Amino acid sequence: xxxxxxxxxxxxxxxxxxxxxxxxxxxxxxxxxxxxxxxxxxxxxxxxxxxxxxxxxxxxxxxxxxxxxxxxxxxxxxxxxxxxxxxxxxx
Numbered sequence: 001x002x003x004x005x006x007x008x009x010x011x012x013x014x015x016x017x018x019x020x021x022x023x024x025x026x027x028x029x030x031x032x033x034x035x036x037x038x039x040x041x042x043x044x045x046x047x048x049x050x051x052x053x054x055x056x057x058x059x060x061x062x063x064x065x066x067x068x069x070x071x072x073x074x075x076x077x078x079x080x081x082x083x084x085x086x087x088x089x090x091x
Contacts, residue, residue: 017042059085 014020024039040046047053050066057077059068068085070077 057082059089061089 011023011026014023020042021039024037027033028037038046040052050056050058050069052058053072055073057068057070057073058066059082061067067089068082070082
């Protein structure tokens with residue numbers, strides 16, 4: 001939670017989908033995220049399917065097959081492992 005305060009990404013829970021998209025956009029901008037970010041619906045269907053909480057890095061193949069899944073983040077992230085997975089799967 002302290003890192004959220006430090007990074008200015010501490011928000012109240014969104015009350016509707018519009019607020020959820022707004023919060024996600026603010027996080028992307030404030031954290032300088034340079035890759036596409038997707039927003040789960042209020043049913044958290046994607047989080048449930050992929051065990052994305054608290055956060056994870058995934059490499060998804062065309063067609064939806066999971067090629068790489070990190071340990072829970074942010075401390076379980078290993079960018080070198082993800083880079084290796086990307087190199088191994090680029091044809």
